[in-house]
Amino acid sequence: MSSSPTVIAKTYKNFVNGQWVAAADGKTFPVYDPSTEEVIAHVAAASAADVDHAVKSARAAFDSGPWPSTTAQDRGRLLYKLAEKIRQNAGALAEIEARNSGKPIVEAEYDIADVSTCFEYYAGLANKVLGHVNPVPANALSFTLREPMGVAAQIIPWNYPLLMAAWKLAPALAAGCTCILKPAEQTPLTALEIAGYFEEVGFPPGVVNIVNGLGETAGAALVAHPGVDKVAFTGSAAVGKIIVKSAADTLKRVTLELGGKSPNIFFPDADWEAAVDGALFGVFINQGEVCSAGSRILVEKSIYSKFVESMTEKAKRIKLGAPLERETKMGPLVSKEQYDRVSSYLEIGKKEAKVAIGGGRPKQLGKGYYVEPTIFYDVKNSDRIAREEIFGPVASVIPFDGESEAIRIANDTPYGLAAAVWTRDIYKAFRVVKSLRAGIIWVNHMQPTYVEAPWGGYKQSGFGRELGPMGLEEYLETKQVFVNLDETPIAWY
Numbered sequence: 001m002s003s004s005p006t007v008i009a010k011t012y013k014n015f016v017n018g019q020w021v022a023a024a025d026g027k028t029f030p031v032y033d034p035s036t037e038e039v040i041a042h043v044a045a046a047s048a049a050d051v052d053h054a055v056k057s058a059r060a061a062f063d064s065g066p067w068p069s070t071t072a073q074d075r076g077r078l079l080y081k082l083a084e085k086i087r088q089n090a091g092a093l094a095e096i097e098a099r100n101s102g103k104p105i106v107e108a109e110y111d112i113a114d115v116s117t118c119f120e121y122y123a124g125l126a127n128k129v130l131g132h133v134n135p136v137p138a139n140a141l142s143f144t145l146r147e148p149m150g151v152a153a154q155i156i157p158w159n160y161p162l163l164m165a166a167w168k169l170a171p172a173l174a175a176g177c178t179c180i181l182k183p184a185e186q187t188p189l190t191a192l193e194i195a196g197y198f199e200e201v202g203f204p205p206g207v208v209n210i211v212n213g214l215g216e217t218a219g220a221a222l223v224a225h226p227g228v229d230k231v232a233f234t235g236s237a238a239v240g241k242i243i244v245k246s247a248a249d250t251l252k253r254v255t256l257e258l259g260g261k262s263p264n265i266f267f268p269d270a271d272w273e274a275a276v277d278g279a280l281f282g283v284f285i286n287q288g289e290v291c292s293a294g295s296r297i298l299v300e301k302s303i304y305s306k307f308v309e310s311m312t313e314k315a316k317r318i319k320l321g322a323p324l325e326r327e328t329k330m331g332p333l334v335s336k337e338q339y340d341r342v343s344s345y346l347e348i349g350k351k352e353a354k355v356a357i358g359g360g361r362p363k364q365l366g367k368g369y370y371v372e373p374t375i376f377y378d379v380k381n382s383d384r385i386a387r388e389e390i391f392g393p394v395a396s397v398i399p400f401d402g403e404s405e406a407i408r409i410a411n412d413t414p415y416g417l418a419a420a421v422w423t424r425d426i427y428k429a430f431r432v433v434k435s436l437r438a439g440i441i442w443v444n445h446m447q448p449t450y451v452e453a454p455w456g457g458y459k460q461s462g463f464g465r466e467l468g469p470m471g472l473e474e475y476l477e478t479k480q481v482f483v484n485l486d487e488t489p490i491a492w493y
């Protein structure tokens, strides 16, 4: 255990209607520190009855009470106060995030800063939602109102726990929705730590509810509940498909941010050092547990061998270690389950391709779900390690011959979340950008993400967009109002 003053070994309940409530059946589940494999907290496990309570609270808060008459300006003020409160507690929150998820403390600090920025961005956008007047003939007036969608169920993964909560809650609250957030079972602690802030800064009870529990029980009950208007989900494509099918029964609005197998494409004219660093950063940041990880590294044949060599040399310097040590660049994977899953792909990869570096547990570390940064090369795009999302520190390097082959390989995937291209040739860069079927494309970088710009995927990486003004749109309905200005009776008979 860390010697820090942050104490998190305690039991958390669900946060419903502004109160902490135990699960109706009294069940809890343990939460771990993946670097020590020890239990650090117990959390109430919601069943369908608890979910029903939370949805009814969110429904009541949306339909009556002070929230529907809270002005957009005031919703913005509340979000600014929340952002400030998170900034004041950023150090403690980052530490809890690092301990619970395994990510390096320095990355957790960036994440928590981004959480505040996200709430601030949508605070500012709340009172900038505009309707418009429609140009119908002069004997009528038609205008469009934008209204909150209603009760939003928000289901998030474990890789960026509080940041994913912010991406969901901030636009929904700015829009005037009420929310039920279900954090991932592995990493609920930071969301629970900020639950009380909502009350403290003045959000009415029931506007934000947090229920914990397993996807198959709590998550599934939320998605099926008829009191929910909208489901926003981030996670695996497999669960995304289950969610769409379940939500279809009540025709809920759904947005999905799913995984990827994103190509990171390198041409010989790229800045060499920046490119090699970008290849490593793109795939190993956050232990590779990133939906937009550049896990397929496409390198032109003329530089291929030297590129694999340079990546391998530099990868040796990546410091694995305890999440709370400031020099750590990669911590453990989030859970035993994820460690086992990634380890099984390492075995598959050893049969399909060649190992440049890594391929197992780091020998110098004892406990903890650590996996070495692993680079497979001579990978074929048809190999499983090039097609399936591994969600760990595993790079598949694939050679290509010329621009059109790079584009063909890059697009040959069921996913379409992100891609990157490295070249100094601006014409080539834009040709590639236009040819790639993905929702986020970086040129000469990979991974920077800004709240001001839309985030989301093509193909099986999901639909809908988070962040930016589009992220707010996903929580708004459109109401067209027609006003008759013509006093002549309808000549119908």
Ligand code: NAP
Pocket: 155, 156, 157, 158, 159, 182, 183, 184, 185, 186, 213, 214, 215, 216, 218, 219, 220, 223, 234, 235, 236, 237, 239, 240, 242, 243, 257, 258, 259, 260, 290, 291, 341, 389, 390, 391
């Ligand atoms: P997951 O199973 O898709 O879980 C994501 C969220 O959905 C969690 O809160 C989960 O709950 C919940 N969930 C699971 N089954 C559900 C259901 N039937 N109905 C409603 N909600 C449900 O992802 P995971 O188990 O955490 O990781 C598995 C794989 O998903 C990873 O290896 C990776 O490929 C992918 N993934 C992608 C992202 C991304 O950002 N795109 C993030 C994380 C994982 P519980 O976890 O509490 O059971």
Ligand code: MG
Pocket: 185, 215
């Ligand atoms: Mg799960």
